[in-house]
Amino acid sequence: MYLQSRIWTYGLFMVACLCCSSLLIDASNPVTNPEEVKALWAIKSSLIDPCGNLSDWDQGDPCTSNWTGVFCYNTSLDDGYLHVQRLLLLRMNLSGNLSPELGRLSKLKILGFMWNNISGSIPKEIGSIASLELLLLNGNQLTGPLPEELGYLPNMDRIQIDQNQISGPLPKSFANLNKTKHFHMNNNLISGKIPPELSRLPSLVHFLLDNNNLSGYLPEEFFKLPNLEILQLDNNNFNGTRIPANYSKMPKLLKLSLRNCSLQGPIPDFSQIRSLLYLDLSSNQLKGTIPRDRYSKNITTILLSHNRLTGAVPSNLSVSVLPELQRLSIANNSLNGSVPSSIWQKRTLSGMGKLTVELQYNKLSNINFTSNSSIPPNVTVGLKGNPLCRDSNLARFCESETEDKNYSQNPTNTTSVCPAQACPPPYEYSPTSPVDCFCALPLFVGYRLKSPGFSDFRPYRYKFEVFLTSRLELSLYQLYIDSFTWEEGPRLGMHLKFFPVYDAENNTHVFNGSEIQRIFDIFTSWKIHNPDMFGPYEFISFSLMGFQKDDDANSPSSGLSKGTLVGLVLGTIAVAVTLSAIVTLLIMRMHVGKYHSLSRKHRSSTTSIKIDDVKNFTYREMAVATNSFDKSTQVGEGGYGKVYKGILVDGTVVAIKRAQEGSLQGEKEFLTEIEFMSRLHHRNLVSLIGYCDEEGEQLSVMNH
Incomplete structure (x- = not known):
C-alpha cells in the first residue's frame, strides 16, 4: 500500500512538470496569426480536395506544423505572430472556388493555385494584400472579369x-501597377480595347494577351514603353489597325507577335530595333512590299505569310546579313520576280543548324540556279504553287513537305552498357553523369518556354542547359533534357530530369530534403531570369513537391523560426518526460502485482513511420521469401547492394533490394528514402510495396 502511494505521488509530480513545460513552450513558441488561421480554414472549406492533399490543414498550427503548400516567414513579426509568406497549391486536383478570405493573408507575397480545376471568379479581396508580388492562377477554369482592385497592388511583379x-x-x-513586369493573360476571353492608360507602365517587360477577344485599335501610346521585351497579341481582332510606327521607339523589343490580328497597311521599318529576335506578322491583311531595311543581325524568325504582299523578295534576307536566321516564311502572298539564292548560300558555314525557307503560293517565276545541289543539305526550301515549278529540275522543292517540328530526342538508352537489373526502378542511370552507371533517383520537372525567341531549339540546347543549371546552382551534368516538344503558341514544352551529385564517400543516390526544397523554391519564386532568346518560363510540374518538407526545419523555406525550434525542442522534452512518467507508473504498478520479465531478441526499428499502402516487413518474412537470401534468388547487383527475387506468403512475386554493409544509411535516412519512394508515382515505374529495417538490414520491397 505504501508503495502504491509512492507511485501515485511520483506520477502527480511528473504531471506537474509536464504542465510547467507546456507553459514554457507556449511562452517561447510563436504561432500563426489567428486571423490567418481562420482565413486558411475558410480557404480550405471553399475548395474541393478529392485527393486529400490538404488533410493536414486540420492538424496543429499552419506555420509550426508545416501545412501542405503553406510557407511562413522565418521569424515572428512586430505583432509577435508568425505570418504566411507563400501559399502554393500546385497541381493538386483542387476544384471549388477561391475564398474572399484570401484577402486576410495580409503579409502574403506569393499566391499560387496553378494547374488545378478551380472555377468561379477572382475575389476582389485579393486586391487588399499590399505585400503581394506574384499572383499565379494560370491553368484553372476561372471566369468573370478581372477585379479593378488588383490594379492597386503596390508591390505586384507578376500577374499570371x-x-x-x-x-x-x-x-x-x-495603369497604377508601376512595379509590374509581367502580364501573362493569354488564352482567356478578355475583350474590349487595350486601355491607352497602360502606356504609363514603366516596368512592363512581358505583355502576353494572345488568344483573347481584344478588339478596337492598338493605341500608339502603348508602343512607347521603354522596357518592353515581348509583345504577344496573336489571334485578336484589331480590325483595320495599322501597325504604329512607334515600334521603332521600343529599343529593348525582342519579340513581336501579332499573328492573325486583322492588321492592315504596310510593314513598318524595324531596322531601329537592334535586339529583335522574332517577328510574326502572318495571317493579316498587310499590303505593299517587304522593306529593304536591315533587320537585327540576331533575328532567328521572320513570319510574313498569308498576307497581301507584293514585289520582289529582297536580298536583305540573305544568310550573310542574317546569320542566325532559322525560319523565313513569306508564303501565300503575291510576291513576284526571282528568288535570290543568297538567302541560303554559305549556310553550311553559319553553324546555326537548319534553315527553313517557305516561299509557297506566290508568283515567283525564276531562281538563279538549275541544279538541286545548289541548296545546302541543312536548308529546306518550299516553292510549291509558284510558276517556276514548271521547271522539272525544281520538282523536289515543289512537292508537299512536312514541316520540321524538331520534336527532339528520346531518352538515352544506357542499359546496353550498364546492367539493367543493377538499377531497379524507381532508380535510373544518369545519362550525363561523369561516373559510369551512376544509379540514382531523379527529380522530374515539367518546364515550358512560353514565348521563345527562336524556331529551332537544337542549336540553343547546350546554352539552355548551362543557363538553367547555373541559375539553380547545380553542375551541368545533373540536368538531362528527357524530351522537348513544340506546342500551340508556339511554346516549347520540356520534360527535365535532375540527378543528385555522385558522392562515393557517402554513397549518395538521392537528393536530400533541403536540396529538393531549395530547387522548388527557386522555380516557384520565379527567380530564374531567362536570357533574351528563351523568354519567360512556365512551371508545369514538380514530381517530388512536398517530399521531406520537415527534413531541414532550420531552412528558410520551412517557415520555422529559432523560437519555434526552441519550442519544438521543449515540446520534445515534455513528451519524453510524459512518456517516462507513464512508463515508470506502469512498471512500478506491475512490480506491485507480479513481476514479468519481457525480452525480445530482435527489436524493430526505433524510428517508425506509417505510410499508406506500404508494409513494414519482418526480417523473418524476407528470409522466408528468398530462402534465406539464397544465391539462386539473386537477380541483380550494384554499388548499393544486391537485388533478390522473392515470393511472399500470399504468392506475390517481389524484388527485394538488400543494402550491403558498406552502403547502409542511417536509420532516419533509410526511412526517409522509403517515404520518398512511396510518394513517387510514374506510369513507367514499379511501385514500392514495403520495407524491412531490423536485424541490421535495410531492405526495400517492390513489385517484380
Whole structure:
C-alpha cells in the first residue's frame, strides 16, 4: 500500500512538470496569426480536395506544423505572430472556388493555385494584400472579369492568369501597377480595347494577351514603353489597325507577335530595333512590299505569310546579313520576280543548324540556279504553287513537305552498357553523369518556354542547359533534357530530369530534403531570369513537391523560426518526460502485482513511420521469401547492394533490394528514402510495396 502511494505521488509530480513545460513552450513558441488561421480554414472549406492533399490543414498550427503548400516567414513579426509568406497549391486536383478570405493573408507575397480545376471568379479581396508580388492562377477554369482592385497592388511583379476563361475588359486601374513586369493573360476571353492608360507602365517587360477577344485599335501610346521585351497579341481582332510606327521607339523589343490580328497597311521599318529576335506578322491583311531595311543581325524568325504582299523578295534576307536566321516564311502572298539564292548560300558555314525557307503560293517565276545541289543539305526550301515549278529540275522543292517540328530526342538508352537489373526502378542511370552507371533517383520537372525567341531549339540546347543549371546552382551534368516538344503558341514544352551529385564517400543516390526544397523554391519564386532568346518560363510540374518538407526545419523555406525550434525542442522534452512518467507508473504498478520479465531478441526499428499502402516487413518474412537470401534468388547487383527475387506468403512475386554493409544509411535516412519512394508515382515505374529495417538490414520491397 505504501508503495502504491509512492507511485501515485511520483506520477502527480511528473504531471506537474509536464504542465510547467507546456507553459514554457507556449511562452517561447510563436504561432500563426489567428486571423490567418481562420482565413486558411475558410480557404480550405471553399475548395474541393478529392485527393486529400490538404488533410493536414486540420492538424496543429499552419506555420509550426508545416501545412501542405503553406510557407511562413522565418521569424515572428512586430505583432509577435508568425505570418504566411507563400501559399502554393500546385497541381493538386483542387476544384471549388477561391475564398474572399484570401484577402486576410495580409503579409502574403506569393499566391499560387496553378494547374488545378478551380472555377468561379477572382475575389476582389485579393486586391487588399499590399505585400503581394506574384499572383499565379494560370491553368484553372476561372471566369468573370478581372477585379479593378488588383490594379492597386503596390508591390505586384507578376500577374499570371493565363489558360482560364476570364472575360470582360482590361481594368484601367492596371495603369497604377508601376512595379509590374509581367502580364501573362493569354488564352482567356478578355475583350474590349487595350486601355491607352497602360502606356504609363514603366516596368512592363512581358505583355502576353494572345488568344483573347481584344478588339478596337492598338493605341500608339502603348508602343512607347521603354522596357518592353515581348509583345504577344496573336489571334485578336484589331480590325483595320495599322501597325504604329512607334515600334521603332521600343529599343529593348525582342519579340513581336501579332499573328492573325486583322492588321492592315504596310510593314513598318524595324531596322531601329537592334535586339529583335522574332517577328510574326502572318495571317493579316498587310499590303505593299517587304522593306529593304536591315533587320537585327540576331533575328532567328521572320513570319510574313498569308498576307497581301507584293514585289520582289529582297536580298536583305540573305544568310550573310542574317546569320542566325532559322525560319523565313513569306508564303501565300503575291510576291513576284526571282528568288535570290543568297538567302541560303554559305549556310553550311553559319553553324546555326537548319534553315527553313517557305516561299509557297506566290508568283515567283525564276531562281538563279538549275541544279538541286545548289541548296545546302541543312536548308529546306518550299516553292510549291509558284510558276517556276514548271521547271522539272525544281520538282523536289515543289512537292508537299512536312514541316520540321524538331520534336527532339528520346531518352538515352544506357542499359546496353550498364546492367539493367543493377538499377531497379524507381532508380535510373544518369545519362550525363561523369561516373559510369551512376544509379540514382531523379527529380522530374515539367518546364515550358512560353514565348521563345527562336524556331529551332537544337542549336540553343547546350546554352539552355548551362543557363538553367547555373541559375539553380547545380553542375551541368545533373540536368538531362528527357524530351522537348513544340506546342500551340508556339511554346516549347520540356520534360527535365535532375540527378543528385555522385558522392562515393557517402554513397549518395538521392537528393536530400533541403536540396529538393531549395530547387522548388527557386522555380516557384520565379527567380530564374531567362536570357533574351528563351523568354519567360512556365512551371508545369514538380514530381517530388512536398517530399521531406520537415527534413531541414532550420531552412528558410520551412517557415520555422529559432523560437519555434526552441519550442519544438521543449515540446520534445515534455513528451519524453510524459512518456517516462507513464512508463515508470506502469512498471512500478506491475512490480506491485507480479513481476514479468519481457525480452525480445530482435527489436524493430526505433524510428517508425506509417505510410499508406506500404508494409513494414519482418526480417523473418524476407528470409522466408528468398530462402534465406539464397544465391539462386539473386537477380541483380550494384554499388548499393544486391537485388533478390522473392515470393511472399500470399504468392506475390517481389524484388527485394538488400543494402550491403558498406552502403547502409542511417536509420532516419533509410526511412526517409522509403517515404520518398512511396510518394513517387510514374506510369513507367514499379511501385514500392514495403520495407524491412531490423536485424541490421535495410531492405526495400517492390513489385517484380
